[in-house]
Amino acid sequence: MSAPSIPNLLSLRGTGRGRGRGRGGGTPGGTSAATGSSHDSTIQGTDTDAALSRLSAVELGYLSDPFATLFTGGQPNQPHSALPPPRRLPIINRGTYTRTTGIDLLVDSFLSSTDASRTRQILSLGAGTDTRAFRLFSSPSSHTNISYHEIDFPSIIARKQHIIQTSPSTLSSFLYQKPNPSNPLNSPPHPTSSSFSFAFESDGPSRNNNNTLHLHPLDLRSFPECPLSRFDSLSSAHPTLIISECCLCYLAPATTTRILEHLGRLFPQSAMVIYEPILPHDPFGKMMVSNLAARGIVMPTLTEYPTQQSQEERLRAEGGFTEVRSKTIDRVWEDWVSPGEKERIDGLEGGLDEVEEWKLLAGHYLIAWGWRGSGMGKGLDIDVSRGDEGGDGDDTE
Amino acid sequence: MPSLPSSVDLDECIARLYKKELLAESVIEAICAKTKELLMRESNVVHVQAPVTVVGDIHGQFYDLIEIFRIGGWCPDTNYLFLGDYVDRGMFSVETISLLVCLKLRYPDRIHLIRGNHESRGVTQSYGFYTECVRKYNSANIWHHFTDLFDYLTLSVVINNQIFCVHGGLSPSIHSIDQIKVIDRYREIPHEGPMADLVWSDPDPERDEFSLSPRGAGYTFGAQVVQKFLSVNNMVHILRAHQLCQEGYQTLFDDRLSTVWSAPNYCYRCGNMASVLEVDSNGGRFFNIFAAAPENDQVKDMQMPDKMNPGGEPGALPDYFL
Ligand SMILES: C[S@@+](CC[C@H](N)C(=O)[O-])C[C@H]1O[C@@H](n2cnc3c(N)ncnc32)[C@H](O)[C@@H]1O
Numbered sequence: 041m042s043a044p045s046i047p048n049l050l051s052l053r054g055t056g057r058g059r060g061r062g063r064g065g066g067t068p069g070g071t072s073a074a075t076g077s078s079h080d081s082t083i084q085g086t087d088t089d090a091a092l093s094r095l096s097a098v099e100l101g102y103l104s105d106p107f108a109t110l111f112t113g114g115q116p117n118q119p120h121s122a123l124p125p126p127r128r129l130p131i132i133n134r135g136t137y138t139r140t141t142g143i144d145l146l147v148d149s150f151l152s153s154t155d156a157s158r159t160r161q162i163l164s165l166g167a168g169t170d171t172r173a174f175r176l177f178s179s180p181s182s183h184t185n186i187s188y189h190e191i192d193f194p195s196i197i198a199r200k201q202h203i204i205q206t207s208p209s210t211l212s213s214f215l216y217q218k219p220n221p222s223n224p225l226n227s228p229p230h231p232t233s234s235s236f237s238f239a240f241e242s243d244g245p246s247r248n249n250n251n252t253l254h255l256h257p258l259d260l261r262s263f264p265e266c267p268l269s270r271f272d273s274l275s276s277a278h279p280t281l282i283i284s285e286c287c288l289c290y291l292a293p294a295t296t297t298r299i300l301e302h303l304g305r306l307f308p309q310s311a312m313v314i315y316e317p318i319l320p321h322d323p324f325g326k327m328m329v330s331n332l333a334a335r336g337i338v339m340p341t342l343t344e345y346p347t348q349q350s351q352e353e354r355l356r357a358e359g360g361f362t363e364v365r366s367k368t369i370d371r372v373w374e375d376w377v378s379p380g381e382k383e384r385i386d387g388l389e390g391g392l393d394e395v396e397e398w399k400l401l402a403g404h405y406l407i408a409w410g411w412r413g414s415g416m417g418k419g420l421d422i423d424v425s426r427g428d429e430g431g432d433g434d435d436t437e
Numbered sequence: 438m439p440s441l442p443s444s445v446d447l448d449e450c451i452a453r454l455y456k457k458e459l460l461a462e463s464v465i466e467a468i469c470a471k472t473k474e475l476l477m478r479e480s481n482v483v484h485v486q487a488p489v490t491v492v493g494d495i496h497g498q499f500y501d502l503i504e505i506f507r508i509g510g511w512c513p514d515t516n517y518l519f520l521g522d523y524v525d526r527g528m529f530s531v532e533t534i535s536l537l538v539c540l541k542l543r544y545p546d547r548i549h550l551i552r553g554n555h556e557s558r559g560v561t562q563s564y565g566f567y568t569e570c571v572r573k574y575n576s577a578n579i580w581h582h583f584t585d586l587f588d589y590l591t592l593s594v595v596i597n598n599q600i601f602c603v604h605g606g607l608s609p610s611i612h613s614i615d616q617i618k619v620i621d622r623y624r625e626i627p628h629e630g631p632m633a634d635l636v637w638s639d640p641d642p643e644r645d646e647f648s649l650s651p652r653g654a655g656y657t658f659g660a661q662v663v664q665k666f667l668s669v670n671n672m673v674h675i676l677r678a679h680q681l682c683q684e685g686y687q688t689l690f691d692d693r694l695s696t697v698w699s700a701p702n703y704c705y706r707c708g709n710m711a712s713v714l715e716v717d718s719n720g721g722r723f724f725n726i727f728a729a730a731p732e733n734d735q736v737k738d739m740q741m742p743d744k745m746n747p748g749g750e751p752g753a754l755p756d757y758f759l
Contacts, residue, residue, distance in 0.1 A: 086759040089756075089759045090759050093756070093758070093759070128756060129563075129564065129565075129756065130563060130564075132756045132758070135758050136758065139758060286758065286759055317757070317758075322708070323683065323707070323708025323709060324706070324707055324708045325708075326708055327702060327705070327706055327707065327708040328706070328757060331705065331706065331754050331755060331757070332757060334754060335754060337759070369758075386653045387653075389563050390559055390560070390563065390653075391652055391653025391654050392651075392652060392653060393554065393555075393560065393564070393652055395651050395652055396680055396681035397681060397703065397704065397706070397707060400681075400707055401706075401757075401758075405758055
């Protein structure tokens with residue numbers, strides 16, 4: 041069984057065909073967003089997949105996330121609609137747990153290493169219906185002054201916004217919509233203009249925690265014609281954490297390079313966390329590419345940044361991050377999950393039988409992170425502060 | 438104990454199963470009951486003579502099971518020993534276990550089935566067999582018939598008084614093979630103890646002794662454990678399955694133990710090779726290596742919703758982290 045070949049996007053670099061699949065519909069300059077709508081809906085569908093994986097991990101007790109059900113039902117007010125939530129396999133649940141807690145750890149490190157009395161920005165690319173912002177805002181550690189920005193396709197953002205606005209008490213207890221005159225409440229978001237802002241307050245004694253969530257409908261392929269700087273609520277002055285949790289991998293390498301460079305210019309004091317698949321060329325990786333292709337999913341950056349090392353290099357060279365680290369999900373589990381927590385997780389589904397398969401699967405995904413600017417380093421240099429050696433590109437076969 | 442009703446023609450059942458057709462629930466019930474009677478008479482340690490072809494984990498990969506018969510010979514022309522893990526993970530656990538049980542009942546001395554850790558009520562609820570039974574038969578009845586039958590499967594086989602065969606591995610509470618014979622095996626696989634260890638344990642070439650297994654059940658065991666077991670029991674080799682090997686097999690401890698893995702491209706995901714181990718009448722061992730059967734490509738097509746298959750087959754392709 042051989043994997044279908046992925047178009048060599050390196051050769052397209054700079055020519056403006058910023059699309060993953062060889063439809064040839066791109067217009068010069070890289071704004072090819074209007075074409076290939078069936079591929080677009082497949083990619084947007086990956087958000088549902090991620091949300092259902094999250095729900096499976098939550099329902100089985102891997103993760104605690106009261107917001108996971110909000111975004112997985114058909115109807116916003118009936119989170120549990122007709123279909124029962126799928127139960128993912130134990131290795132998938134463990135992977136969802138590991139990736140989520142790994143990124144959470146880096147987010148917490150960012151927040152604790154920046155001045156809590158001033159605005160800190162988090163910018164999540166392709167956030168989908170991810171619940172991290174809500175978990176953060178409702179967490180007992182009562183974070184303050186977080187300006188959380190999420191970017192995704194207009195249709196995904198519109199749905200999320202609608203669910204938030206009509207959601208039951210889970211959210212409304214600590215969330216209200218900020219008056220935002222430029223965004224009339226009931227009009228659907230326009231692809232290139234309207235963002236939505238929500239303010240949050242915690243239930244605790246300090247009610248004015250000054251946390252806000254901003255939803256920006258934007259097709260990331262429209263960089264740099266639609267630069268982020270046009271979102272008023274985003275400011276270059278604040279320390280900023282950029283997250284791409286399985287998002288950049290769906291874009292053409294030329295596009296992601298532009299995005300990283302753009303972000304580098306925009307946020308001089310920033311850190312970035314990316315979560316991506318790697319190793320497309322070994323037998324497992326080839327099957328991964330071909331199985332995903334059978335579902336219509338193509339990850340163009342996978343061949344461009346196939347290893348742990350090349351992912352680190354990408355953050356350094358394209359993102360301009362002076363310090364860069366990475367860990368495969370396998371290592372995140374080994375190194376960052378405490379023995380007690382491992383035991384708890386192992387007990388949830390009666391032990392993990394598929395140890396070899398877990399190593400293979402989890403060895404094919406990584407979290408890479410980098411930072412630059414003063415005051416950012418101490419918190420994010422987690423390898424050093426946790427005293428482990430940290431693998432360097434030598435995981436898996 | 439009911440006997441096989443005259444309406445059930447075993448050869449016809451086998452012919453249908455080779456074509457991947459499902460048997461009626463009542464037929465499965467009768468066949469399981471009859472096979473139970475047969476298995477009940479087997480010891481916890483069954484002795485067989487070579488030549489015999491030893492097969493590792495199948496995990497519902499029906500097309501690859503057929504490929505094994507194509508490569509290694511059909512039953513009963515070739516003697517077979519299966520080391521367990523017939524169900525879970527693959528798409529066709531029901532077809533796979535139905536066929537193997539029918540073959541066992543039809544040719545009891547030509548084919549032997551050892552119990553694997555997936556032949557269990559608990560594990561099959563997490564790893565797919567339960568769901569598949571309910572999906573294909575609209576009820577959990579046949580899952581009950583099969584999992585009740587699993588309680589009767591033997592735990593180990595000895596080939597030519599030389600080769601000790603088990604699904605997982607050794608146990609710190611078993612020194613002599615005679616200790617296996619006294620285990621009360623007619624039950625669900627317990628969480629710990631010798632019976633659990635036999636189906637869950639793994640060799641660890643980095644160690645000498647027993648230590649805790651990362652699987653959360655059974656142990657890992659090292660070189661000294663293996664040597665001691667072989668010399669106490671006068672055996673030359675341990676043959677087991679249970680662990681995915683990219684090459685389809687693995688030999689450890691100076692050729693004292695080997696793993697045979699028979700699910701190529703495991704879970705339609707891992708891209709690995711598979712093998713069966715042919716033991717000749719002199720005890721010589723030969724790994725016959727094979728790749729996934731071409732029919733597996735149909736599995737991929739099933740996932741894509743189309744006119745023939747609206748909605749697509751759920752779970753036809755493995756999940757990834759998206
Ligand atoms: C696999 S989902 C991940 C969602 C979320 N980050 C998580 O981890 O749960 C990928 C997300 O990236 C978004 N995405 C992909 N391409 C995009 C683009 N060109 N512009 C905006 N969003 C995009 C998809 O809509 C989807 O929500």
